Amino acid sequence: MIPRIDAVPSLSAPYQAYLEALANAGFKGEIEKRYSERLAVATDNSVYQLLPQAVLLPKDHSDVVLLARIARQHPEVVFAARGGGTGTNGQSLNTGLVVDLSRHMRGIIDFNAEEGWVKVQAGVIKDELNAFLRPHGFFFAPDLSTSNRATIGGMISTDASGQGSLVYGKTSDHVLAIKAVTIDGDELNTGQVPVAELSSITGKQGQLSRAIAERLAAKRALILSTFPRLNRFLTGYDLEHVFDEEMAHFDLGRLICGAEGSLVFVTEAKLHVNAIAPYKTLINVKYDSFEKALRSAPLMIEAKATSVETMDSKVLNLAREDIIWHQVKDLISDVPGADMQGINIVEFNDTDQASQEAKVAAICAKLDAAVGTDSGIIGYQLTQDLGEINRIYAMRKKSVGLLGNTPGRAKPQPFAEDTAVPPQNLADFILEFRALLDSKGLYYGMFGHVDAGVLHVRPALDLIDPAQEKLMRDISDEVVALVAKYGGLMWGEHGKGFRSEYGPTFFGELWDDLRWVKSQFDPHNRMNPGKVCIPLEEGHQLVSVDGPKRGAQDRQIPISVRDSFGGAMTCNGNGLCFNYDATTPMCPSYRISGDRRHSPKGRAGLMREWLRLLAEKGVDPDLEQKSGKKLPFFNRLRNTFSGEYDFTQEVKEAMDGCLACKACSSQCPIKVDVPSFRSRFLDLYHQRYLRPLKDHLVANVEQSTPLMARFPKLVNGLLGQRWVQGLLKKTTGMVDTPLLSVPTLAGQLDGHDALNWDLTALKAHPERERLVLVVQDPFTSFYDAKVVADLVRFIEKLGFVPKLVPFKPNGKPEHVKGFMARFAKTAANAAAFFNELNALGAPLVGVDPSLVLCYRDEYPKALGDKRGNFQVLLAQEWLSALPDSAFAAIQGQGNATLFAHCTEKTALPTSEQSWEGIFAKAGHQLAVANVGCCGMAGTYGHEAANLGNSKGIYELSWRSAVAKADTVLATGYSCRCQVARLDGAKPLHPIQWLLEQCR
Numbered sequence: 001m002i003p004r005i006d007a008v009p010s011l012s013a014p015y016q017a018y019l020e021a022l023a024n025a026g027f028k029g030e031i032e033k034r035y036s037e038r039l040a041v042a043t044d045n046s047v048y049q050l051l052p053q054a055v056l057l058p059k060d061h062s063d064v065v066l067l068a069r070i071a072r073q074h075p076e077v078v079f080a081a082r083g084g085g086t087g088t089n090g091q092s093l094n095t096g097l098v099v100d101l102s103r104h105m106r107g108i109i110d111f112n113a114e115e116g117w118v119k120v121q122a123g124v125i126k127d128e129l130n131a132f133l134r135p136h137g138f139f140f141a142p143d144l145s146t147s148n149r150a151t152i153g154g155m156i157s158t159d160a161s162g163q164g165s166l167v168y169g170k171t172s173d174h175v176l177a178i179k180a181v182t183i184d185g186d187e188l189n190t191g192q193v194p195v196a197e198l199s200s201i202t203g204k205q206g207q208l209s210r211a212i213a214e215r216l217a218a219k220r221a222l223i224l225s226t227f228p229r230l231n232r233f234l235t236g237y238d239l240e241h242v243f244d245e246e247m248a249h250f251d252l253g254r255l256i257c258g259a260e261g262s263l264v265f266v267t268e269a270k271l272h273v274n275a276i277a278p279y280k281t282l283i284n285v286k287y288d289s290f291e292k293a294l295r296s297a298p299l300m301i302e303a304k305a306t307s308v309e310t311m312d313s314k315v316l317n318l319a320r321e322d323i324i325w326h327q328v329k330d331l332i333s334d335v336p337g338a339d340m341q342g343i344n345i346v347e348f349n350d351t352d353q354a355s356q357e358a359k360v361a362a363i364c365a366k367l368d369a370a371v372g373t374d375s376g377i378i379g380y381q382l383t384q385d386l387g388e389i390n391r392i393y394a395m396r397k398k399s400v401g402l403l404g405n406t407p408g409r410a411k412p413q414p415f416a417e418d419t420a421v422p423p424q425n426l427a428d429f430i431l432e433f434r435a436l437l438d439s440k441g442l443y444y445g446m447f448g449h450v451d452a453g454v455l456h457v458r459p460a461l462d463l464i465d466p467a468q469e470k471l472m473r474d475i476s477d478e479v480v481a482l483v484a485k486y487g488g489l490m491w492g493e494h495g496k497g498f499r500s501e502y503g504p505t506f507f508g509e510l511w512d513d514l515r516w517v518k519s520q521f522d523p524h525n526r527m528n529p530g531k532v533c534i535p536l537e538e539g540h541q542l543v544s545v546d547g548p549k550r551g552a553q554d555r556q557i558p559i560s561v562r563d564s565f566g567g568a569m570t571c572n573g574n575g576l577c578f579n580y581d582a583t584t585p586m587c588p589s590y591r592i593s594g595d596r597r598h599s600p601k602g603r604a605g606l607m608r609e610w611l612r613l614l615a616e617k618g619v620d621p622d623l624e625q626k627s628g629k630k631l632p633f634f635n636r637l638r639n640t641f642s643g644e645y646d647f648t649q650e651v652k653e654a655m656d657g658c659l660a661c662k663a664c665s666s667q668c669p670i671k672v673d674v675p676s677f678r679s680r681f682l683d684l685y686h687q688r689y690l691r692p693l694k695d696h697l698v699a700n701v702e703q704s705t706p707l708m709a710r711f712p713k714l715v716n717g718l719l720g721q722r723w724v725q726g727l728l729k730k731t732t733g734m735v736d737t738p739l740l741s742v743p744t745l746a747g748q749l750d751g752h753d754a755l756n757w758d759l760t761a762l763k764a765h766p767e768r769e770r771l772v773l774v775v776q777d778p779f780t781s782f783y784d785a786k787v788v789a790d791l792v793r794f795i796e797k798l799g800f801v802p803k804l805v806p807f808k809p810n811g812k813p814e815h816v817k818g819f820m821a822r823f824a825k826t827a828a829n830a831a832a833f834f835n836e837l838n839a840l841g842a843p844l845v846g847v848d849p850s851l852v853l854c855y856r857d858e859y860p861k862a863l864g865d866k867r868g869n870f871q872v873l874l875a876q877e878w879l880s881a882l883p884d885s886a887f888a889a890i891q892g893q894g895n896a897t898l899f900a901h902c903t904e905k906t907a908l909p910t911s912e913q914s915w916e917g918i919f920a921k922a923g924h925q926l927a928v929a930n931v932g933c934c935g936m937a938g939t940y941g942h943e944a945a946n947l948g949n950s951k952g953i954y955e956l957s958w959r960s961a962v963a964k965a966d967t968v969l970a971t972g973y974s975c976r977c978q979v980a981r982l983d984g985a986k987p988l989h990p991i992q993w994l995l996e997q998c999r
Contacts, residue, residue, distance in 0.1 A: 190253030296377070523537055
């Protein structure tokens with residue numbers, strides 16, 4: 001039986017005292033102390049895990065000043081600033097207080113197009129900023145793979161760069177000024193200042209500037225001779241660039257860029273922005289050898305390319321298995337008779353058309369001459385379409401996540417994957433790197449920025465295995481030596497974090513100068529302690545590659561349980577679910593809440609910890625689930641209302657926010673499938689706690705609705721009474737209960753041959769090749785019956801013989817609410833029935849995406865091989881397979897806009913294109929709305945507890961898109977209901993609209 005979990009790490013007394021003082025002082029932001037809230041920021045995109053004491057989420061700059069000033073009286077308290085949580089080396093992980101600037105500090109403060117700058121708060125997301133700048137003709141240049149969730153503050157802290165850095169440089173090259181707060185609460189406003197004027201600067205800023213300028217000026221010759229001349233020059237504290245080349249100007253902010261929050265809290269920044277070059281060309285150059293792709297990079301650089309990105313065959317093959325491949329496969333097509341082992345993605349930009357055309361023509365001529373030679377070039381493809389270019393880069397940016405989806409327990413890990421060497425040394429360096437990994441029998445994938453000499457190499461390790469964890473240390477040490485041999489740096493892009501221990505190796509004599517700089521800002525090591533360097537004060541240590549890792553936590557969970565809950569255990573923290581874009585279908589609950597617990601990464605992390613805590617108590621959730629045992633009713637009643645602390649309740653709270661849309665199962669590169677492990681969790685949870693009445697109502701909807709549909713007018717009459725709706729809300733927590741269809745489906749098809757169901761007769765039907773079997777679902781058939789009736793008529797219009805399959809419960813509602821044993825029985829019953837129908841050889845066609853796709857996703861997991869081979873198609877899948885001649889009877893000329901169901905367009909990535917093709921065959925034009933989730937998601941939007949979020953999610957992308965569309969078509973029943981509820985007019989299903997056009 002699932003026990004109560006009450007033993008979780010509590011806050012220490014010094015931190016309790018500090019947080020009480022902060023709250024009493026008028027801190028406006030949130031102070032999060034719950035275990036689940038602390039766990040949400042205990043990991044990032046690295047292999048490490050550190051549990052903080054609490055999380056502070058300041059509302060603005062004054063909140064940050066306040067939290068620092070209160071800290072003066074609490075010297076034991078330490079801090080780490082956090083942005084998007086995309087760091088690959090644990091930069092923002094900390095056992096003290098995490099100061100998360102990403103939730104509230106998202107404002108774009110000012111913009112000056114004439115002078116080419118923008119001022120922003122630290123929590124603004126990089127792509128969010130560029131979406132603001134794009135209409136003005138500008139962009140913020142550093143382009144990292146995590147740009148849709150990485151914050152400006154985080155980019156400053158790691159001095160991030162990414163694609164195009166050869167031309168555009170790093171973040172620090174675009175930071176004009178920084179507004180920051182020291183550990184003592186002093187405000188700094190940095191910017192380039194004439195050295196002659198340093199004496200006039202007052203306060204803490206003046207003190208710091210004068211002392212640092214004097215010391216670093218005296219060390220100038222040593223600084224210039226110590227660091228390699230690399231595009232990705234990265235020190236942590238940029239000792240060189242605090243001065244300009246003439247040493248006429250000084251900028252304290254250059255020390256802050258790359259400091260990983262170890263000096264100050266960055267709250268605002270003034271950034272230089274670039275004008276968008278109107279002419280852009282992308283060339284995908286294909287190679288039969290990855291080594292030759294690397295050696296080919298200098299040719300591209302000489303051709304004045306803006307950037308040269310590379311990917312090896314392992315990354316490409318993982319991309320082929322991902323939803324992203326459907327968007328790019330025609331742009332990176334295979335070369336007949338050749339084996340593509342790598343590609344270079346080469347970009348050219350220019351403000352002058354003639355110059356752009358000349359550059360592209362010149363490189364194409366060289367590529368044409370090189371094809372078939374020992375250059376390894378086997379072909380290339382060119383595109384100037386901005387949409388296509390963006391799709392290719394979306395695939396490239398997904399590379400890091402895709403590597404995490406490698407089969408097996410060993411996963412490619414980030415720890416030595418942003419080494420930087422001079423580009424001319426890169427190929428030789430990589431050959432030795434590969435030989436090192438090959439000697440240890442490791443799998444790895446490679447991608448990166450060959451123009452800058454940076455290649456991301458991720459060896460596959462199972463860090464749950466202590467021996468593999470030790471191997472990570474051994475490889476790290478060997479790579480440090482290898483990088484030094486080729487004149488490079490260990491960290492060319494992703495900062496130091498837990499690799500800070502290698503600092504003395506690369507800084508040499510300057511190491512004590514770095515420590516001195518740290519001492520000027522943070523003498524007692526309270527700002528992200530142990531990262532980058534430590535102050536001169538005795539008693540402090542650098543963090544180490546051997547720091548605490550997620551694998552050590554997961555190691556405590558039995559292997560069988562880890563395998564069983566793979567959907568939660570495999571999350572590597574890449575954070576694609578934090579994508580800011582409201583039009584993405586990925587995780588609407590995070591999009592509306594901003595709470596990282598309510599994301600696939602957050603829920604997976606909570607699930608892992610829950611499984612670990614169960615293991616501590618000797619409980620195997622698999623065995624408990626198979627037993628199906630529950631506590632007696634009165635015990636569950638007592639537990640439900642006892643008010644005793646149970647971490648399980650915190651996990652339940654996060655799971656309750658999930659819409660079960662399943663976008664994560666395809667959009668996430670690791671395929672973290674929250675609805676699947678959520679259903680299992682709910683099943684286990686209710687062994688100990690009572691189920692609410694609404695769960696039983698939802699789970700039984702497929703049994704109760706057919707009965708109610710026998711008396712639809714009576715039921716609707718009751719549901720139409722305000723007091724009945726009020727009673728339902730009070731007793732069940734359900735709102736806006738939908739009305740049954742009147743007339744019913746049988747009434748709408750009265751007299752139609754489709755209702756004459758006789759399986760024996762169908763087996764001998766004279767036109768079996770023209771039979772189409774229409775599969776019902778409880779929502780469309782009983783609450784939106786006209787859609788099913790119109791589908792029957794449409795099939796007939798095309799010259800086929802429709803037959804309405806008797807309603808058979810699907811089980812999806814049971815699965816959503818975690819009735820796993822019941823769902824397995826329902827699925828087995830339905831599978832046996834549909835496998836019998838499958839023998840007819842006639843297509844089975846359903847209309848609601850969520851229910852139809854359940855047969856493909858949840859059924860195999862519940863039934864295994866017993867599911868059988870039946871296939872239920874969605875309408876567009878069946879129609880797309882028909883010849884053009886089949887559409888002769890429904891020709892017309894019209895325009896409409898499709899709003900696809902989020903489950904449908906993520907599980908079937910070509911779905912929208914299929915509908916476009918169908919409409920085109922019928923002579924119509926179909927636009928596709930770029931929207932995320934509608935917020936209804938089955939019964940989610942009908943639950944009173946979710947009503948605010950449901951409406952808020954609709955506002956994120958659907959409201960404006962619906963307003964702009966002349967004719968709205970929606971494939972999902974829940975989507976049509978949401979539009980009707982919030983905009984007053986119920987959309988048609990695409991089939992209904994096509995039928996209307998040909999009447």
